[in-house]
Amino acid sequence: MAATETRKDVVLDVKDLRTYFRTRWGEVKAVDGVTFDLRKGETLGIVGESGCGKSVTMLSLMRLIPMPPGRIVDGSISLDGEDLLQLSEDEMSKVRGSKIGLIIQDPMTSLNPVFSIGNQVTEAIRIHQDIPRHSVMERALDVLRKVNIPAAETRVRDYPHQMSGGMRQRVVGAIGISCQPMVLIADEPTTSLDVTIQAQYLKLLKDLQQDSDLSLIFITHDFGIVAKMCDRVAVMYAGKIVEMGSVRDIFNNPSHPYTEALLASVPKMEEDVDRLYAIEGQPPTLHNLPPGCSFAARCPYVMDKCREQYPPEFNVAEAHHSACWRLE
Ligand SMILES: Nc1ncnc2c1ncn2[C@@H]1O[C@H](COP(=O)(O)OP(=O)(O)O)[C@@H](O)[C@H]1O
Ligand SMILES: [Mg+2]
Numbered sequence: 001m002a003a004t005e006t007r008k009d010v011v012l013d014v015k016d017l018r019t020y021f022r023t024r025w026g027e028v029k030a031v032d033g034v035t036f037d038l039r040k041g042e043t044l045g046i047v048g049e050s051g052c053g054k055s056v057t058m059l060s061l062m063r064l065i066p067m068p069p070g071r072i073v074d075g076s077i078s079l080d081g082e083d084l085l086q087l088s089e090d091e092m093s094k095v096r097g098s099k100i101g102l103i104i105q106d107p108m109t110s111l112n113p114v115f116s117i118g119n120q121v122t123e124a125i126r127i128h129q130d131i132p133r134h135s136v137m138e139r140a141l142d143v144l145r146k147v148n149i150p151a152a153e154t155r156v157r158d159y160p161h162q163m164s165g166g167m168r169q170r171v172v173g174a175i176g177i178s179c180q181p182m183v184l185i186a187d188e189p190t191t192s193l194d195v196t197i198q199a200q201y202l203k204l205l206k207d208l209q210q211d212s213d214l215s216l217i218f219i220t221h222d223f224g225i226v227a228k229m230c231d232r233v234a235v236m237y238a239g240k241i242v243e244m245g246s247v248r249d250i251f252n253n254p255s256h257p258y259t260e261a262l263l264a265s266v267p268k269m270e271e272d273v274d275r276l277y278a279i280e281g282q283p284p285t286l287h288n289l290p291p292g293c294s295f296a297a298r299c300p301y302v303m304d305k306c307r308e309q310y311p312p313e314f315n316v317a318e319a320h321h322s323a324c325w326r327l328e
Contacts, residue, residue, distance in 0.1 A: 011182050011215050012038040012061075012100075017075035019053075019060045022068060026287040030056040032239035034075075038183065043209065043216040045230035045247070047223065047262065049283050053239040054219045058185045062102050063092050080182060098128040101181040103172050103189045110172050111160040117144075117171050118156030121178060128179040143174040147204060166197035170204070177208055184209075185217045190225070202229060223266045227251065232319075235259045238284055238294035245320030255322035257299045293325070301326055 019031040030053045038044050046054050059065050060072055063084060077084040079100055084092065104110050112120060121140040125131070131139060137156075144152040147170040160168055169189060176184055186205065190198040202225065209216055218229050226233055226247060233250045235243040235258060243256035254260045261279040281298040284290075293299070296306040305325050314327035 009039040010037045011040050011080055013076075013078040014061070015076045015078075017057065017060055017077065018073045019056050019065055019070060020073050021070045023287065025285075028286045029239050029289065030070075030286055031060060032286075034236075034239075034241055036234055036241060036244065038215050038217060040182075040215055041209070041213045042232065043218055043230045045226040045233040046217060046219045046236060047221060047226060047233060048236035049221065049262075049279075051283050051286070052236045053286070054236055055187055057236070058102060058187050058217065058219065061185065062096055062100065063087075064096075064102075094128070097124060097181065098179045099181055100183045101176040101179070101185065103176040103184065103186045110175075111168060113160050115159075116156065117158050117160070117163070121156070121171070121174055124175045124178045140174075140178070143178045144171070146177070146208065147171070147174045148200075149174070166193055166201065169193060169197075169201055173201070173204065173208075177212075177214075180212060181214070183215045183217065185219070187219045188221070190220075205229070223251075223263060235262065238289065239286055240294070240323070242295070242324070243322040245316065245322075249317060249320040253316065253320075255316045255320070255327060256295075256324050257301055257326075258295045259322075261298075293323070 014037065015035050017031055017034040018029070021028040021030055032053075034053075034057055036044070046057070048054055056065070061077055061084070065072060072085060075085070079095065084095065087095065115123075118137065118140060121144060122136045125136050125139050129139075140156065141152050144156065149155050149167065149170055155163075160171075163171070173189070190201055193201060205216065206229065208214060218225070220226060230247050232246050233244065234241045235250070235256060237258050243250065243254070243259045250259060251263070254263055265279055279298060284294050284297070290307070292307040292309055293311055296302045299306065303325060311323045311325045311328075313321040313323050315321050316327065
């Protein structure tokens with residue numbers, strides 16, 4: 001495909017995003033120069049250990065960063081040609097839900113325990129969509145059926161605690177898609193689900209995506225899910241994307257030592273659990289980061305240069321880049 005054609009398909013274009021938090025230990029650079037794009041109908045996986053800035057990146061896209069202590073200090077977030085960082089709070093609240101939606105990790109905290117399921121889904125629709133009052137419940141039932149809630153007409157009267165974890169996660173999914181967003185962000189949506197329910201939920205997300213040409217950002221620390229769900233992958237470490245490429249590139253030719261280590265820590269069926277490879281050391285705390293590559297302290301290939309200067313992005317192949325001095 002020609003470069004211009006590919007650009008035309010881009011629905012979300014994030015450039016040099018920086019989100020910092022003021023803490024009493026100093027400034028935490030949770031997101032520190034993140035650049036990526038997302039095309040129509042595509043699924044982008046974002047992987048990395050906990051604390052590396054995945055959720056803060058997504059909350060920044062939704063403009064849901066608590067300010068203070070947080071602050072988006074730089075960058076642009078272009079959604080469907082509009083820079084979200086330039087919108088007023090009112091304008092942004094219209095975009096949220098209608099053009100870009102977020103499904104978060106814990107369905108219990110994202111549902112309000114004192115309102116019925118029906119109430120919460122219709123509320124989301126009412127806020128964002130200009131449809132006649134009497135059709136709102138019809139639309140809510142539609143989306144609940146879409147996420148395979150059995151007997152939706154009666155379940156709408158249920159409260160969150162009356163549903164199983166899997167059902168609650170589906171309801172959260174229903175709210176996420178109720179206004180037909182262009183971009184849906186799923187932030188570790190299956191972490192609290194057991195394996196069978198997780199597989200059903202992933203299939204459901206895939207089906208919804210195919211029905212509506214939805215672009216999906218899928219955050220996970222599970223490479224098995226990445227292989228099943230994603231077209232491209234961004235690997236995040238200490239607030240930065242350290243490697244990005246197609247799923248095939250990342251699995252077959254991981255070029256950043258951190259990606260290599262993450263892949264090596266994935267349990268394989270035939271292996272004993274006690275032979276699992278774990279990455280030595282901890283991710284760094286994100287304040288007062290030393291100069292140079294943030295992975296240097298844990299990297300088996302570290303060179304002097306790595307401790308002095310942060311590596312630029314090197315192209316490994318077309319649309320596959322990695323920030324590692326070994327590629328210089
Ligand atoms: N409200 C906050 N105040 C201070 N630091 C925060 C806040 N929210 C997140 N952070 C910091 O931002 C960093 C990235 O967090 P997060 O994006 O949640 O990581 P993850 O990759 O696990 O989703 C962490 O170091 C975290 O401590
Ligand atoms: Mg997170």
